[in-house]
Amino acid sequence: MIYCGIDWAEKTHDVALVDDTGQLLAKRHITDDAVGYKILLDLLAEYGDTEQDPIPVAIETSRGLLVAVLRTGKRKVFAINPMAAARYRDRHSVSRKKSDPGDALVLANILRTDMHAHRPLPDDSDLARAIAVLARAQQDATWNRQQIANQLRSLLREYYPAALDTCATWANGLCRPEVRELLKAAPTPARAARLTRTQIQAALRRAGRKRGIAAEADRIRDVLRVDYAHQPPLVEEALGQQILALLIQLEAACTAADDLAQAVDEAFPQHPDADVILSFPGLGTQLGARVLAEIGDDHERFADARGLKAYAGSSPITRASGKKSSITRRWVKNDRLNHAGYLWAFSAITASPGAKAHYRRRRDDHGDWHAAAQRNLFNRMLGQLYHCIQKHELFDEHTAFSAQLTAAA
Structure with missing residues (x-):
């Protein structure tokens, strides 16, 4: 069997091919363009690469055009963590020398000796x-x-507390369009105190507000005219210019987040697993899309639910040495999936009676802190999600939390 290792770089790549005995069969230095990709594919074909029996490839990245080219067909592409590759380098040389052709050879030998211990990119x-x-x-x-x-x-806390008091009762706070329009009209407290009801109402209308404009304008006007401490006039004007610059960045960030959210709303429901994911309490379109993005739709990616839980960082990990043993949470994990899991568990507590009962049991009976109880709930629901996706079944409250619902009743 032939194994291929590619040391990835920005402009050029080093390729190495080895056989079962570890003998170097070929090495190439290719460019990161269509010509280089063709040289690589021709080299693989020369040593027996076929569509039915492709040569496995190890590379230190999981993204990019080179990886997209290699993933066509049935080829297994292994994304090796650079830290893991550095540890393997010590097996072949004690002098700690490093070179790009040498790293390509190391990656090829990783597949030759330990391919079973690494996971290919999901299909x-x-x-x-x-x-x-x-x-x-x-x-x-x-x-x-x-x-x-x-x-x-x-x-704003440094010179303009009135602006913060104005949006204190609004959801999303400073990210609301009303706040951005008011700060554009009056970036300093001195200008804000001179705003009239008409100007404030016009700013609210520009922000898209339709109802309660007059009452809200009166409230904002009263808040802006309260007596606050002030910076010197020149300093205040300079800070106002800085606020306007930040508002441009915030406007662009809000527009980007809204446009991408709309794109997710259009794309996610088209997926076959979307109905299963959305049947779970606490998962909406945006959060469900984040979960699907990290676990993928390759149903053979994880051997069981335990592998998925470890990947998400929700299952505990045991560290034992001699007579000492400790059970702690995982630090090496998919951070995006772990972050989505906390939001999912937080929402599920109020959306599912069974999830709420499970959370309360972890807090009251086991003495878990809030984060630990949330993580335990996420761990359980992630196992249920794995089962439902494998069987393509919708979430059922009584099946998932029958014991908790009975105890709560």
């Missing part, structure tokens, strides 16, 4: 991969929006 459908792109982009846009909003809040 997800094109629709699932497209949903993954949109869901991750929307998640990144949401995090970016919140980061800019935090910067804006920190700056």
Whole structure:
């Protein structure tokens, strides 16, 4: 059997082929373009690569055009963590020398000796991969929006507390369009105190507000005219300019998050597993798409539910040495799926009586803290999701939490 290792770089790649005995059969230095990809495929074909029996490939990345080319057909592509590859390098040399051709040889030998211990890239459908792109982009846009909003809040606390008091009762706070329009009209407290009811009402209408404009304008006007401490006028004007610059970034981040959310709303319901995922309490379109993006639709990716739980970081891990043993939470995990799991468990507590009873039992009977109880609930529901997706069954409350519902009753 032939094994291929590719040391990936930005512009060029090093390729190495080895056989079962570890003998180097061929090595190439290819460019990151269509010509280089053709040289690679021709090299693999020269050493017996066929559509029915492709040569497995190890590479240190799971994304990019090179990986897309290699994943066509039935070929198994193994994305090896660079840290793991560095540990394997010590098996072949004690001098700690490093070179790109040498790393390609190391990757090929990883497959030769330990291919069973590594997992190939999942065979997800094109629709699932497209949903993954949109869901991750929307998640990144949401995090970016919140980061800019935090910067804006920190700056407003330095010189403009009235703006924070204005939006204190609104959901989403500084990310609302009403706040952005008001700050554009009055980026400093001095200008805000001079705003008239008509100007405030016009700002609310520009933000898309339809009802209660007059009453809300009166409330905002009263808040903005309360006596606050002020920065010196020149400093206040400079901070106002900084606020306007941040508003441009926040506007772009809000637009990106909304547009990507709409794209997810259109793409996710088209997936065959969408109805199963949406049947679970606490999972909507956006959160369900994030879960699907990380677990994929390759039903053979995980051997059992335990593998999925370990991948999500919801199952505990045991560290034992001699007479010492400790059970702690996992640190090496899929952070995106783990983050979605906490949001899922938090929403499920109020959406599912069984989930709420399970959470209360972990808090009261086992003494778990809030985060630990949430993680335990996520761990249980993730196992139920694995079963339902494998069997393509919808979530059933009484089947999932029969014991908890009986105890609660």
